[in-house]
Amino acid sequence: MTIDMSQFYQVFFDEAEELLAEKEKLLLAVDIDAPDSEDLNAIFRAAHSIKGGAATFGFTDITDVTHMLESLLDRIRKGEMALTSEHVDSFLSAKDILKMQIDGHRYGSNVDQEAVKSVCQRLHALSEGTASILGGSGAPVPPLVKGEPESSLIQPAGNMRRFRIELPEVPQRDVDALAAELGLLGEINQGVLDDKRSVFTLATPEKIADIIAICSFVLDPDDLKITELSADAPQPNAVTTALVADTEPGYGFFEPMKSEIEKRESAAAEQAALQTGAPSETDSMPADGKQPSRRATDKLPAAQESSSIRVGIEKVDQLINLVGELVITQAMIEQRTGSLDPIIHERLLNSVGQLTRNTRDLQEAVMSIRMMPMDYVFSRFPRMVRDLAAKLGKKVEFITRGAATELDKGLIERIVDPLTHLVRNSVDHGIEMPDGRQAAGKSDVGKLTLSAAHQGGNIVIEVSDDGGGLNRERILAKARQQGLPVSDSMSDGEVWLLIFAPGFSTAEVVTDVSGRGVGMDVVKRNIAAMGGSVDIRSAPGLGTTIAISLPLTLAILDGMSVKVGEEVYILPLGYVIESLQPAAADVKEIAGQGRVIKVREEYLPLIPLHRIFDIEPRYTEPSQGIVVILESDGKKAALLVDGLVGQQQVVVKNLESNFRKVAGISGATILGDGGVSLILDVSALLRSSRQLNAAPTFS
Amino acid sequence: MKTILAVDDSGSLRQMLAFSLKAAGYGVIEAVDGQDGLAKAKRQTVDLVLTDQNMPGMDGLSLIKALRGMTSYMKVPILMLTTESSSEMKALGKAAGASGWLVKPFDPARLTEVVKKLIG
Numbered sequence: 097m098t099i100d101m102s103q104f105y106q107v108f109f110d111e112a113e114e115l116l117a118e119k120e121k122l123l124l125a126v127d128i129d130a131p132d133s134e135d136l137n138a139i140f141r142a143a144h145s146i147k148g149g150a151a152t153f154g155f156t157d158i159t160d161v162t163h164m165l166e167s168l169l170d171r172i173r174k175g176e177m178a179l180t181s182e183h184v185d186s187f188l189s190a191k192d193i194l195k196m197q198i199d200g201h202r203y204g205s206n207v208d209q210e211a212v213k214s215v216c217q218r219l220h221a222l223s224e225g226t227a228s229i230l231g232g233s234g235a236p237v238p239p240l241v242k243g244e245p246e247s248s249l250i251q252p253a254g255n256m257r258r259f260r261i262e263l264p265e266v267p268q269r270d271v272d273a274l275a276a277e278l279g280l281l282g283e284i285n286q287g288v289l290d291d292k293r294s295v296f297t298l299a300t301p302e303k304i305a306d307i308i309a310i311c312s313f314v315l316d317p318d319d320l321k322i323t324e325l326s327a328d329a330p331q332p333n334a335v336t337t338a339l340v341a342d343t344e345p346g347y348g349f350f351e352p353m354k355s356e357i358e359k360r361e362s363a364a365a366e367q368a369a370l371q372t373g374a375p376s377e378t379d380s381m382p383a384d385g386k387q388p389s390r391r392a393t394d395k396l397p398a399a400q401e402s403s404s405i406r407v408g409i410e411k412v413d414q415l416i417n418l419v420g421e422l423v424i425t426q427a428m429i430e431q432r433t434g435s436l437d438p439i440i441h442e443r444l445l446n447s448v449g450q451l452t453r454n455t456r457d458l459q460e461a462v463m464s465i466r467m468m469p470m471d472y473v474f475s476r477f478p479r480m481v482r483d484l485a486a487k488l489g490k491k492v493e494f495i496t497r498g499a500a501t502e503l504d505k506g507l508i509e510r511i512v513d514p515l516t517h518l519v520r521n522s523v524d525h526g527i528e529m530p531d532g533r534q535a536a537g538k539s540d541v542g543k544l545t546l547s548a549a550h551q552g553g554n555i556v557i558e559v560s561d562d563g564g565g566l567n568r569e570r571i572l573a574k575a576r577q578q579g580l581p582v583s584d585s586m587s588d589g590e591v592w593l594l595i596f597a598p599g600f601s602t603a604e605v606v607t608d609v610s611g612r613g614v615g616m617d618v619v620k621r622n623i624a625a626m627g628g629s630v631d632i633r634s635a636p637g638l639g640t641t642i643a644i645s646l647p648l649t650l651a652i653l654d655g656m657s658v659k660v661g662e663e664v665y666i667l668p669l670g671y672v673i674e675s676l677q678p679a680a681a682d683v684k685e686i687a688g689q690g691r692v693i694k695v696r697e698e699y700l701p702l703i704p705l706h707r708i709f710d711i712e713p714r715y716t717e718p719s720q721g722i723v724v725i726l727e728s729d730g731k732k733a734a735l736l737v738d739g740l741v742g743q744q745q746v747v748v749k750n751l752e753s754n755f756r757k758v759a760g761i762s763g764a765t766i767l768g769d770g771g772v773s774l775i776l777d778v779s780a781l782l783r784s785s786r787q788l789n790a791a792p793t794f795s
Numbered sequence: 796m797k798t799i800l801a802v803d804d805s806g807s808l809r810q811m812l813a814f815s816l817k818a819a820g821y822g823v824i825e826a827v828d829g830q831d832g833l834a835k836a837k838r839q840t841v842d843l844v845l846t847d848q849n850m851p852g853m854d855g856l857s858l859i860k861a862l863r864g865m866t867s868y869m870k871v872p873i874l875m876l877t878t879e880s881s882s883e884m885k886a887l888g889k890a891a892g893a894s895g896w897l898v899k900p901f902d903p904a905r906l907t908e909v910v911k912k913l914i915g
């Protein structure tokens with residue numbers, strides 16, 4: 097039976113990483129003064145499981161670290177030692193070390209042996225109870241008294257491999273000859289199997305093929321059974337000693353099982369003696385090895401049962417694309433059957449109705465494949481906040497809400513960086529130092545909340561702190577200093593938005609955490625690129641909340657189709673506030689700056705869509721056509737179109753990849769009648785409205 | 796074909812157990828923890844139970860006790876897979892009704908050797 101252990105490595109790595117993440121989560125949540133024994137057990141179990149796997153698959157370095165971790169945790173869990181924050185710190189750094197080691201084995205990345213050593217020494221010192229002299233992580237590590245863990249950590253770089261070679265029944269002189277030959281390749285140990293066959297354990301730098309080549313002088317290679325033993329198994333001679341002497345077999349049986357087995361074995365031996373060496377059928381089957389192992393290979397897929405599968409994202413995208421096409425086709429059918437007589441074609445129309453429902457369900461189901469819970473992003477923050485707070489000397493309680501809220505995978509990956517920036521900012525600038533907080537009459541522990549929730553077709557992610565809030569005066573002063581157009585009469589909302597200006601930073605001290613003045617503008621830009629928006633709410637002394645609003649998915653949007661001349665354009669519904677036909681008296685001309693319309697005591701700039709794309713419209717007067725009031729980034733404008741066509745869900749097709757980038761257009765879609773319609777880039781339209789003149793803006 | 800129930804919360808260990816035992820010609824039922832193991836043991840009476848000790852929820856010792864309480868499992872060999880071979884642990888295992896123990900880590904050859912001794 098030749099088993100290549102490396103086939104299980106991948107599973108082990110995945111599992112170990114999961115356990116490490118779980119362990120970190122538990123460590124961060126643990127209440128040091130009154131730890132929950134269930135939590136301590138779970139942390140212990142995580143270390144224990146990783147150790148078990150690492151030992152089985154021969155990753156000795158990982159076994160060493162987890163062993164120390166485990167024994168320390170075991171003492172804590174049994175109440176022999178009280179949990180301190182120093183323990184938690186060392187456990188967290190041990191987690192990082194283990195991750196590094198796993199990555200080292202998995203991807204061949206660098207493993208900082210010094211760091212491994214220092215963490216091990218720290219764990220060792222803690223379990224010896226000499227932790228007090230260690231202090232923080234930066235303190236020099238006293239030399240270890242016992243050299244034992246140190247020596248076992250650094251693996252010899254040699255490429256020796258160990259093989260177990262089982263021979264078929266051959267005369268003793270052949271065995272001796274082989275032993276002599278193989279002995280030339282490296283270190284050889286000889287043993288005898290239960291059925292009197294010989295077995296070698298060979299440690300050699302040579303390849304398995306070389307061993308077979310040598311053996312084939314004496315016997316048929318097909319009768320050989322060669323197993324590679326894990327190179328750095330803890331006890332190099334374990335197998336040999338077990339076979340030869342059976343001193344410490346690593347297993348045992350209790351009564352009455354023990355006596356039963358002994359009885360059975362002696363009976364078998366008697367029988368074997370009677371049959372004079374002829375191997376019984378039951379013995380030969382597993383010993384032969386070839387036949388059962390082939391059978392096992394056939395069965396392998398069944399063994400790997402799992403409740404989830406991994407597929408390439410491109411396959412999912414292809415599926416989404418195809419469903420998108422199907423939705424369009426379905427819309428065409430629906431539209432074309434719309435004119436049929438409902439009585440004559442009742443059955444056809446019923447089927448079409450069913451098709452519509454099924455298509456919608458299918459579309460939803462397929463879209464949900466791409467959805468991932470926000471926990472994917474949120475889970476990386478507790479550790480970061482903890483480390484940051486410790487570095488800055490602040491006390492922060494980190495709360496997450498709505499981690500189960502789902503968001504498109506494409507968006508979830510792109511939201512990581514902006515969110516990281518915002519969370520860092522909150523810890524660094526938002527939450528005050530503990531004494532400052534106490535002076536302000538607040539608890540010295542700051543509260544940082546990260547939440548996600550669905551709101552209509554959007555997901556709203558909020559980073560909220562109960563810190564000092566934004567300082568209006570300082571932002572205004574800084575903005576003036578940077579030459580930004582500001583006035584004292586600006587509303588708070590407008591002032592807060594100033595922090596998104598490029599190069600803007602109000603932090604008095606530039607720390608290495610944040611405050612270098614780069615970032616907020618990038619955050620804003622990244623979020624805008626995802627079709628989202630940022631909103632700030634802040635009150636002095638009470639804190640700041642930054643809310644990011646994102647569309648749930650980029651692939652489908654609710655649109656309003658509008659008509660100008662012969663063209664139909666789609667407006668993303670999220671931007672549309674209302675549509676109306678203004679009275680002629682409400683339209684005013686401002687010299688040289690185009691026209692405005694008065695809507696509910698508010699003057700909004702008028703953007704004639706026909707002029708932007710240079711189309712011949714039916715109406716040029718707002719009082720004859722329809723204006724659609726749009727809002728983006730807190731700015732409103734009125735878009736003049738000929739008329740409204742309807743409201744529908746459209747499948748967004750990328751224009752850039754199919755054609756080229758067109759200013760003022762964010763994408764395209766195919767309508768129910770098969771025609772192509774362009775989706776307007778509303779924020780770009782509103783931005784352009786300020787520089788609108790007689791000439792077409794985009795053409 | 797004799798069937799073995801392998802209970803371990805570690806997927807990689809479970810996979811290795813299953814692969815090694817199937818290669819040796821046994822049928823294998825996998826379970827992820829004590830609870831799962833007990834449920835699967837009830838569904839089908841197996842010829843041998845291999846169980847990890849340290850698992851979330853129901854641990855190995857509790858599983859062994861629960862199995863020994865069932866008439867169909869009074870005589871079925873149960874082997875605990877454990878990382879500690881301390882006499883304390885052995886005593887606990889014996890008291891719970893285990894037939895024997897196997898110290899982790901073990902290689903596939905050792906595993907099949909032990910299994911063969913137990914159920915042939």
